[in-house]
Amino acid sequence: MATKSSPRIPQKTLIIEEQTRIEDTLSFTILLSERIRLAVDEARLFKFDCSEVGNKVVVISQMLRSAVRYAISGGGAAAFYDRPFYRIAADVTKNLEKALTLVKKCRRGNFLCRVVTIVSAADFRKIFALLDSSVADMKWVLSIYSGDGGGGGIVITLPPIASNDPILSWVWSFIASLHFGQLQDKIEAANELASLAKDNDRNKQIIVEEGGIPPLLKLLNDNSSPEAQLAAAAALSNLSNSEERVGQIVDDLGIPIIVKGLADSPVGVQIKVANLVATMAKYSPLAQDDFARENVFRPLVTLLSCDIFPDDPMIIIGKQTFHSIVQINKEMEKNSSRLGSSVVSSKVGKRENEKLEVKLKLKISCAEALWMLARESVHNSKRISETKGLLCLAKLVETECGELQRNCLMTIMEIAAAAEYNADLRRVAFKTSSAAAKAVVEQLLRLIQESDNSWLRIPAIRAIGSLARTFPARETRVLGPLVDQLSNGNQDVAAEAACSLGKFACPDNYLCIEHCKSIIEFKGVPPLLRLLSGNERAQFHGLILLCYLGLHVGKSEALEQSRVLSVLEGADRALIAQHPELKELISKAMYHLNVYHSGVLPQGQSYTP
The missing domain is CATH 1.25.10.10 (Leucine-rich Repeat Variant)
Structure with a gap:
């Protein structure tokens, strides 16, 4: 299981440290280029070839100085995203060291040195090729930060360093664009990362290792653009199919951002974010616990119960009514300012005006999220019960069909399974006088007796068995x-x-x-x-x-x-x-x-x- 990271260092401190590290790294490489220039001046053999080496090194040196200026000026994607710089700087340093070694061999022109050093034109051709690659690499890495790739947009060219693994350069470019590109560039980059992550697990791992999660979370947190939030949520969902990667999202403080996005975003974004919650909870008990701490159950139950209870006081079960969920929702809207889980009136109105199929997708996603959160978790099952979620789930099992009905049923089954081995949960959620318990049992028995689908009947039977002691x-x-x-x-x-x-x-x-x-x-x-x-x-x-x-x-x-x-x-x-x-x-x-x-x-x- 992924472990939680240590307390975060202030962002300003991190930026200063990153600038210092980049400046130190590139300063050594710049010093190396100066040593090559001096060695060129002292060359006595292959003077023309050494001069060509010097010219190429001058170009590289200028680019290195530009990189340092990016790092210390704060214009700086370099202050936030250094992965390409370090990888390319290491390669450039190796090539400059080889160039220095070759040029040093050309400092004297006597016959003995000619024989001993055995310098040939072929050696220079190899060095020229390496230096040309370094020039191309530096040009590419500067372009993704300076905007030469299209006004801050995504650079689609392929640098030599990534010729054997083009995915790496694409990921670098997309992530850099997420850091400092224009909004439309960020959206495009997030969509591209989502597409890459969908292809295979290797791409997912590269995106995570190269620092893709923090800028995606930042984009998800930008509620000024639903399109950007959708793209970010899709990319994060595609990355979240392993406990390790979900743990990285948790460590990067993603849970509060995700819960906030679920609570106060447009319906389309809420669907994607609910899917993200379901995926993360499915693969990581750590995420289950952190979602519970951020009280993700409130917005999920609020969204799930929207529009399903008729405004009819005659619908009574015991001392409570299904209509009471509406009142619970209103209380949530008044009292949940900390997480922003209330849906303000204008957004409620927009949600009510959504097409039925869109609202159905939202409920399906919320029900699946509750299912995954409740799975093998006594604490989360209890929290869902405390939000009156069981009443909501029972009503949906009664009135709905298809995927929504099954997701609600599976949530009930998981809560019942947790209650089987926890007496406190049984007393809280399934005491015989409980309106929620009565509603749940009625629907489970109805499915057992009337359903023709084994994929509904089996979980209903299993849930009744889990409640045998009640x-x-x-x-x-x-x-x-x-x-x-x-x-x-x-x-x-x-x-x-x-x-x-x-x-x-x-x-x-x-x-x-x-x-x-x-x-x-x-x-x-x-x-x-x-x-x-x-x-x-x-x-x-x-x-x-x-x-x-x-x-x-x-x-x-x-x-x-x-x-x-x-x-x-x-x-x-x-x-x-x-x-x-x-x-x-x-x-x-x-x-x-x-x-x-x-x-x-x-x-x-x-x-x-």
Whole structure:
């Protein structure tokens, strides 16, 4: 996992340090060019060729001095973006050192020196080529800072240093344009970086290593241009498919900028930024935590709940109403000035006037962001619940379809999964008197009973199973639909139903005996036995549930009539070998079934309960 960086040094201090480093680096190279000039004056061999070397070095020296002026004048992209300078300066220095070595060999003209030094015209041709490359490299790097590439625009020529890796020069040019280009140039550069990042992970890594994230965040923070924000958000999203790169965005203090962009930008930008939140949260637990600290849930729930609750006081669940979300949104708009998460009236009006498909995309993106934020995070699941997000999610599951419905359902599933292992979250989000809990359960049961899509039915079944410990014994209505799904023709659905029922029947559930009786009353044994002839997952969860029934209601006639004892005795040995925990569980279940059905222990059985 990426770690957080140390406290930031003030920007002014960083700029001064960068200027000093660049000046020192280039000053050494300038000194080297002066030494070559002196060596040229002393040359006695190949005087014409040495003179040509001197002329080329003079040009390079002038360019180096121009670079120093950029670094110390503050005009300066060099003050903010030094990667090309350092790379090219290192190459220029190597070439000048080779030129100095050659010219020094030409200082005396006696015959012995001619023989010993073995200087040839071919040596000068090589040096000329190297110096010409250095001139071209310096011309290129100065052009991306001086604006010679088109008024501060993107320089599309290819310097010799990047001839073997053109991506590098393109990235340098695009990032430099982000630092000091005109607005349209910045937009074009961000779009180009987004395109490069979309191609492959190597391009992504180059962009990050060459310092592309800070200027993209700065562009995203510029709310004067939605087009610029869109381009920046797209580039950052394409970079965010690894924990390391997401960690870099976090380290560059990107989270507050992203949350601000989500809260107070036009709808099109909000869609892109919500996608960025989802991607970052998907790949990085660190980003999940930082988004929570910046309270990203407020704007997400606000945007998700916009326009979905009818202004009708008759829509009541318990002591709360779905319409209460509207009031919550109004409170958010009054009280969230710190992050700018309120949407001012003019922007609300604009959002209301957006096309339905645009508003749908926004809700889809916000729901996915909540899903990724809640995934495997108890803290974030609790925060979503505290913002009344569960009510909003339940309503959308009820009224919507397609991707939005699924994203909302998956968010509920993740919150339920977190609640399964956290008693505090269960009490906060899923207490039996909670309007949100009632709404969520109603929609989960509806999907289990009515949906024809396994990609909706399975997460609904899984969520009900995660909430098994929240249901009282009298709440048998949740078990009937689950038992029905044991007969589902889709073995994945049937296996998921067995898994969820197992959470009702397991010993960790203090109502396990009552739940086991209800499962048998709903005639769950016959379909459960048929499930044992299914795939490995179906057999595994089917056996576990069957063992729990044997343990807790072993004297049931339904189990005896179905010859459950014989079924357990004939359980697949290969499956048991793969899952050693089954062996002890089956042994316990067989013991109880033998006691109740035959009144004697099975032969050779030594188990003591």
